[in-house]
Amino acid sequence: MSSPESPPPSSGDEDLDPLIHSPARLKILTVLKEVESAEFLFLLRHTDLTRGNLSSHLSKLEAVGYVRITKEFVEKIPRTLIQLTETGKAALEIYRKRMLERLDRLK
Amino acid sequence: MQTSTELNAIARKVQQAYYEDGLADIFMGVLLLGLAAFITLLAYHIYFLVFMILALNPLFYIPLIERAKQRWVYPRAGYVKPKPLQETSTRGAVLVLFAIVLLVIIPAVTFFILSSYTGLFFWLVWMAPATFGLLISIGPFFIAYKYHIARYYLFAVLPPPIGAIVPWLNLSFPSAYAAFFTTLAIQFAIVALLALFSGIVLFLRFLRRYPVEPTDSAEGEKPHVLA
Numbered sequence: 001m002s003s004p005e006s007p008p009p010s011s012g013d014e015d016l017d018p019l020i021h022s023p024a025r026l027k028i029l030t031v032l033k034e035v036e037s038a039e040f041l042f043l044l045r046h047t048d049l050t051r052g053n054l055s056s057h058l059s060k061l062e063a064v065g066y067v068r069i070t071k072e073f074v075e076k077i078p079r080t081l082i083q084l085t086e087t088g089k090a091a092l093e094i095y096r097k098r099m100l101e102r103l104d105r106l107k
Numbered sequence: 108m109q110t111s112t113e114l115n116a117i118a119r120k121v122q123q124a125y126y127e128d129g130l131a132d133i134f135m136g137v138l139l140l141g142l143a144a145f146i147t148l149l150a151y152h153i154y155f156l157v158f159m160i161l162a163l164n165p166l167f168y169i170p171l172i173e174r175a176k177q178r179w180v181y182p183r184a185g186y187v188k189p190k191p192l193q194e195t196s197t198r199g200a201v202l203v204l205f206a207i208v209l210l211v212i213i214p215a216v217t218f219f220i221l222s223s224y225t226g227l228f229f230w231l232v233w234m235a236p237a238t239f240g241l242l243i244s245i246g247p248f249f250i251a252y253k254y255h256i257a258r259y260y261l262f263a264v265l266p267p268p269i270g271a272i273v274p275w276l277n278l279s280f281p282s283a284y285a286a287f288f289t290t291l292a293i294q295f296a297i298v299a300l301l302a303l304f305s306g307i308v309l310f311l312r313f314l315r316r317y318p319v320e321p322t323d324s325a326e327g328e329k330p331h332v333l334a
Contacts, residue, residue, distance in 0.1 A: 030114045034121040034190070041185030045317075046121055074177070079186055 016102075019064055020095040024049055025057050029092050032067065032084040040080045058082060066091055122254050124187060128180045129309025132258075134172050136303030143295035149288050179310075183317035203249050210241050231283040236270030236290035243294060258305050265301070266294040 020026055027047045032038065044054055061067040066088030070081050084092075125131065145159040161167070243266040251259030273290040280286035 026114065027117060030117050031121050034118050036188040036190050038187045039181070039185035042124070042187045043185070045184055046117060046124070081186070081188075 016098055017091055017095050019060065019066065020091060022057070024053060025061060028054070028057055028061065029066065029084065029088065032082065033089070033092060037081045037083040040082065043082060061088070119255055121187075123256060124184070125189060126250070126254060126256055127309070128176070128184070128313040129306040129311075130172060130175050130180065132302045132306030132309060134168060134175075134306075135262075136299045136301075136306055138168060139295045139299030139302065143292040143299060146288050146292040146295065151285075179314070182319045183313070203245060206245055207242070210238070210245070213238055213241075228283040231287040232290075233274050235287050236273060236294065237267050238270075239291055240266035240268075240270035240294050243298070247298075262298050262302060265298055269294045269297055 020029060024047065027049070028043060031043055031046045035042075040054070040058075043049075043058075044051065047054060049057070058067060058069065062069050064087075065085055068083045068085050070083070072079050072081060142159065145155050148155040149159070244263040247259045247262035250256060251263055270290055273293055274286070278286075278289075280289060
């Protein structure tokens with residue numbers, strides 16, 4: 001596994017990023033792409049994943065630097081914020097392009 | 108494999124999340140009702156314009172929305188920080204700016220043309236309310252178009268026809284200015300009442316649908332995702 005904030009892993013021009021190709025992680029990244037940052041609970045509501053599942057997928061995405069997880073306090077209440085990193089945005093864009101290319105070939 | 112339709116539906120739902128709880132509708136309703144009251148008072152004294160500008164100040168009401176969300180929404184549906192507007196739609200912002208300029212130019216031009224033929228009275232009573240109604244429509248139309256929220260189209264299409272219909276009711280006003288300001292106030296008030304109604308219904312539904320979730324602190328010091 002690469003270090004956080006490193007470029008997206010590529011195992012060949014035509015390969016789809018296996019980290020994004022998982023339906024659950026694709027859902028997470030789709031939600032994060034639409035916002036600046038979101039709380040864990042917000043992601044839970046919009047991905048329909050269980051807490052454990054979401055937590056595990058986020059850990060994987062954080063490990064490769066696709067998402068950044070920070071914690072802040074608002075009026076003494078802790079808030080866990082998840083944000084798509086620039087690396088994550090780039091990886092998602094590459095994934096989208098490659099997926100479209102594949103679908104085009106099916107025509 | 109996730110279908111693109113499903114992903115689009117997720118993305119759209121996320122974009123609509125800010126308006127899902129109805130608080131934005133409630134605040135819009137309160138703001139427009141306040142404006143309607145000030146506009147009615149404007150017919151009697153121009154100094155009420157100062158109060159109107161203060162009431163319209165986003166620095167005043169945006170923190171209020173945020174506080175309400177912190178109290179009722181975030182503990183139930185989670186906090187979300189939306190993308191900055193310029194990042195999401197530069198094209199949309201340019202279009203809105205163009206529409207505003209156009210809608211300011213149209214009343215100004217009609218005023219100069221018509222006032223020289225028919226006098227100020229005709230313009231104020233018959234033309235101005237409908238054209239200003241178009242100006243009121245810009246905000247709701249932008250939200251409806253950008254976030255695909257159907258009820259905001261209703262808020263957007265109502266003001267111009269109301270502005271066109273009220274003069275036909277032959278209500279008696281002390282002056283042309285009073286007729287103009289009162290018609291404008293009626294436009295604001297009708298949209299405000301609709302927004303308040305939809306906001307309250309949505310807010311109650313939101314509270315019922317989403318019970319309060321335990322916060323991070325209730326589950327220990329570590330955030331869920333790192334546990």
